[in-house]
Amino acid sequence: MFAKDREAMRLTPAEVRLILIESLQWCANNAVYFLGLIGAATYDLAGTAFLVAAITLVRNLMTSAGNMVSGSVIDRFGPRRTSFVTCVITAVLSLGVGLAPLSVPGLVFAACVLGLAGGFINTCTHAFPGYLESTTEGRTRVNGLMVFYSNIAYTAGPLLGGAIVSCFATQSVYLLMAGMMGVAAVLSLGCHECVAPAKGEKPKGGILGGMAEGARLTFRDHDLRLIFISGFLGFFAFGAFDSLESLFYRDVLNVDIVWLGWLSSVVGLTSSVGAFILTKLSARHVNLRLLLGALMAVGIGSMVYVGTDMLGVAIIGQAINGLAWGFLEPLQMILIQERADIKYLGRITGFVRFGLMSAGVLPLLAAPFLAEALGVQTVLFGASTIIALVGTLFFVTQGRRQRC
Numbered sequence: 362m363f364a365k366d367r368e369a370m371r372l373t374p375a376e377v378r379l380i381l382i383e384s385l386q387w388c389a390n391n392a393v394y395f396l397g398l399i400g401a402a403t404y405d406l407a408g409t410a411f412l413v414a415a416i417t418l419v420r421n422l423m424t425s426a427g428n429m430v431s432g433s434v435i436d437r438f439g440p441r442r443t444s445f446v447t448c449v450i451t452a453v454l455s456l457g458v459g460l461a462p463l464s465v466p467g468l469v470f471a472a473c474v475l476g477l478a479g480g481f482i483n484t485c486t487h488a489f490p491g492y493l494e495s496t497t498e499g500r501t502r503v504n505g506l507m508v509f510y511s512n513i514a515y516t517a518g519p520l521l522g523g524a525i526v527s528c529f530a531t532q533s534v535y536l537l538m539a540g541m542m543g544v545a546a547v548l549s550l551g552c553h554e555c556v557a558p559a560k561g562e563k564p565k566g567g568i569l570g571g572m573a574e575g576a577r578l579t580f581r582d583h584d585l586r587l588i589f590i591s592g593f594l595g596f597f598a599f600g601a602f603d604s605l606e607s608l609f610y611r612d613v614l615n616v617d618i619v620w621l622g623w624l625s626s627v628v629g630l631t632s633s634v635g636a637f638i639l640t641k642l643s644a645r646h647v648n649l650r651l652l653l654g655a656l657m658a659v660g661i662g663s664m665v666y667v668g669t670d671m672l673g674v675a676i677i678g679q680a681i682n683g684l685a686w687g688f689l690e691p692l693q694m695i696l697i698q699e700r701a702d703i704k705y706l707g708r709i710t711g712f713v714r715f716g717l718m719s720a721g722v723l724p725l726l727a728a729p730f731l732a733e734a735l736g737v738q739t740v741l742f743g744a745s746t747i748i749a750l751v752g753t754l755f756f757v758t759q760g761r762r763q764r765c
Contacts (some may be wrong), residue, residue, distance in 0.1 A: 427480015635687020
């Protein structure tokens with residue numbers, strides 16, 4: 362039995378390379394985001410909620426732009442070539458940021474780099490398993506293990522970044538990112554697609570035409586439409602976290618900058634557990650209702666996370682949050698890869714990622730003003746409640762639909 366399980370979990374060389382690419386980029390990205398971007402703005406530059414919100418807004422907008430553009434590029438050139446070019450450019454620009462003195466304009470530029478590069482590479486890695494596996498079981502294995510290992514890296518990123526920042530200047534985490542993305546670029550050269558790359562129609566009207574095609578194909582299919590809408594509404598509330606979470610650490614929990622890394626590592630650890638459990642489920646359990654249940658659990662975990670001023674309770678909330686994310690993220694990828702035609706996988710993945718990343722823009726803008734009036738913790742708890750309610754509503758509705 363165990364030998365059979367090991368055989369079923371065995372990865373091809375291309376899948377191993379993909380997991381390493383995803384792990385490297387998450388390790389670097391998480392260290393830079395929490396410490397080199399949000400942490401630097403909050404602590405090194407003594408920023409207010411408005412500065413943090415502005416920098417985060419730039420990053421989110423550029424991520425959305427990266428998602429929007431990358432879908433058509435992937436369908437035209439394939440995920441391997443797109444990943445390679447993205448990793449090379451990211452490594453070079455990160456090196457420049459790491460060597461420059463810390464300043465507000467420098468952080469804005471770093472947010473642009475982090476956002477655009479993240480939008481491209483995440484769309485690539487979210488679509489890539491569809492080019493490597495043609496069965497639900499295969500995609501569940503690859504996506505689950507990719508999230509499992511990358512979340513170990515997600516956990517290691519803030520820990521490693523925290524150790525670096527405790528000894529060197531905050532911007533030194535960008536040098537870490539430059540090195541890791543350089544290695545990822547080399548790995549991407551040998552990550553060849555196994556399923557025939559997209560050879561369908563070229564996106565009409567260039568990038569905008571590809572985006573419109575991705576939207577049309579997404580909304581035409583019930584499951585893809587539900588993934589997009591539930592994700593958009595759920596992620597809508599996360600915009601408040603982007604601009605206020607570091608202030609919650611500083612002003613409510615009363616902990617220093619390193620806890621931005623430590624608590625995010627809790628999410629990475631338990632998310633790995635969730636992703637690994639997912640790989641053990643049979644294909645019939647990998648469905649929309651499980652995805653929506655995971656979204657509901659993310660909301661509940663977030664309510665626990667920000668519901669008190671006690672660090673121990675926040676750790677428990679982050680643990681619940683991470684476990685649910687371990688199911689949520691790979692399930693989104695698996696279901697999209699399953700429902701999307703390979704010819705349009707890049708465009709559909711890009712559009713869905715664009716929707717998820719752009720959902721938080723309005724709350725991000727409003728959160729600082731709401732925090733001034735209501736308080737940071739009140740706003741974050743309200744946002745968490747919205748996520749839980751959206752997940753619950755769609756979970757119950759999908760359950761009734763399945764019984765009919």
